[in-house]
Amino acid sequence: MKNILVTGGAGFIGSHTCVELLNENYNIVILDNLSNSKEGAIERIKTITGKEVKFYKVDLMNLFETEKVFEENQIDAVIHFAGFKAVGESVQKPLEYYENNIGGTFNLIKAMKKYNVKNIVFSSSATVYGVNNKVPYTEDMPTSATNPYGYTKVMIEQILSDIAVSEPEWSIVALRYFNPIGAHESGLIGENPNGIPNNLVPYIAQVALGKLDALRVFGDDYATPDGTGVRDYIHVTDLAKGHLAALKYVEGNPGFQPINLGTGKGSSVLEVLHAYEKACGKELPYNVTPRRAGDIAESYAQTGLAKKLLNWEAKLDIEKMCQDSWNFTIKNPEGM
Numbered sequence: 001m002k003n004i005l006v007t008g009g010a011g012f013i014g015s016h017t018c019v020e021l022l023n024e025n026y027n028i029v030i031l032d033n034l035s036n037s038k039e040g041a042i043e044r045i046k047t048i049t050g051k052e053v054k055f056y057k058v059d060l061m062n063l064f065e066t067e068k069v070f071e072e073n074q075i076d077a078v079i080h081f082a083g084f085k086a087v088g089e090s091v092q093k094p095l096e097y098y099e100n101n102i103g104g105t106f107n108l109i110k111a112m113k114k115y116n117v118k119n120i121v122f123s124s125s126a127t128v129y130g131v132n133n134k135v136p137y138t139e140d141m142p143t144s145a146t147n148p149y150g151y152t153k154v155m156i157e158q159i160l161s162d163i164a165v166s167e168p169e170w171s172i173v174a175l176r177y178f179n180p181i182g183a184h185e186s187g188l189i190g191e192n193p194n195g196i197p198n199n200l201v202p203y204i205a206q207v208a209l210g211k212l213d214a215l216r217v218f219g220d221d222y223a224t225p226d227g228t229g230v231r232d233y234i235h236v237t238d239l240a241k242g243h244l245a246a247l248k249y250v251e252g253n254p255g256f257q258p259i260n261l262g263t264g265k266g267s268s269v270l271e272v273l274h275a276y277e278k279a280c281g282k283e284l285p286y287n288v289t290p291r292r293a294g295d296i297a298e299s300y301a302q303t304g305l306a307k308k309l310l311n312w313e314a315k316l317d318i319e320k321m322c323q324d325s326w327n328f329t330i331k332n333p334e335g336m
């Protein structure tokens with residue numbers, strides 16, 4: 001399987017995955033409507049790898065245009081990143097989230113069926129573990145959600161698993177990402193949130209740049225070692241490499257398989273803040289505020305299945321994640 005369609009390939013995780021695919025000599029076609037990314041990301045993928053990339057500015061909601069991409073290219077497998085991803089926004093705009101994430105996936109599946117492509121790696125999320133499971137999360141735990149974004153992931157996993165039952169030649173992996181952070185070490189591609197970031201590391205990066213005054217630590221009274229929330233942060237380059245391992249897996253393994261991509265190690269908000277201070281060489285101001293609604297105390301992966309099925313494990317530590325985030329941030333103070 002050498003010809004890969006990457007939906008959402010101009011985005012944060014997609015662009016890093018494209019770099020790793022090109023480095024391993026895959027041919028890639030990127031489909032992205034640029035709703036949350038810029039075409040410049042495609043140029044930067046080319047600069048980093050020195051390779052050519054075919055790009056279609058296409059919206060998955062447009063079935064005709066999506067099918068055309070399959071018509072014009074021989075595709076062996078799809079990595080499906082495209083979707084909306086902001087939890088808070090999904091609560092404000094549930095219809096847009098269900099329509100784009102689930103509707104976009106429907107069209108993609110229809111086009112795949114028409115062109116007889118039956119291998120897909122889907123971007124799921126640790127958010128499907130909901131609030132009732134106990135860490136470390138294992139893939140056999142029941143899934144649930146607390147917001148429309150999370151429900152789109154739960155529902156798409158269900159849809160994909162139903163397809164694998166009804167058409168046993170399909171080979172589907174749902175990768176449940178934990179908390180992807182960091183950036184490519186070139187500093188050319190990274191995370192580029194619009195407006196004030198919601199997620200921890202992009203927020204800290206803006207504080208380090210001097211664009212935001214201080215980090216608000218959302219609660220220090222959790223049952224965790226220092227009282228602040230614990231998450232399984234994973235370097236986006238490690239995550240990207242996990243997709244290459246998953247592509248190899250789908251080649252010979254029909255069915256539906258969810259797999260965690262995390263490090264298995266939790267870091268607290270204050271640990272991440274201190275690692276970032278080390279990376280940027282200055283003290284960063286913070287104040288403790290009440291807990292953020294919907295947050296859980298801790299989330300981290302059981303990583304054994306990824307090791308067993310994909311022969312993949314994360315290698316980069318929180319220091320490297322913060323160094324690469326900072327390197328990207330100072331090289332792109334106004335974003336990409």
Ligand code: NAD
Pocket residue numbers: 007008009010011012013014031032033034035036037058059060061080081082083084085100104123124125126177178179180
């Ligand atoms: P991103 O927003 O940077 O990338 C998503 C890309 O999809 C964007 O380039 C956007 O323009 C494109 N897109 C959105 N809707 C589209 C449509 N209808 N047609 C074509 N293109 C469309 O997000 P990301 O952080 O790279 O996340 C990629 C995937 O991983 C998403 O599905 C997200 O839900 C999932 N995920 C992300 C995280 C995270 O923390 N970043 C965690 C778990 C899961």
Ligand code: UD1
Pocket residue numbers: 087088125126127150179180198199200201203215216217218219228229230231269292293294295299
């Ligand atoms: C959030 C989403 C999750 C999604 C993930 C993708 C919520 C409730 N969860 O996960 O569904 O899959 O992003 O990126 O939105 N924190 C602060 N101050 C901040 C920001 C965050 O203290 O300004 C803390 C949070 O309370 C949490 C940790 O930092 O303990 C990580 O937060 P964040 O980066 O937003 O990720 P999650 O909440 O794990």
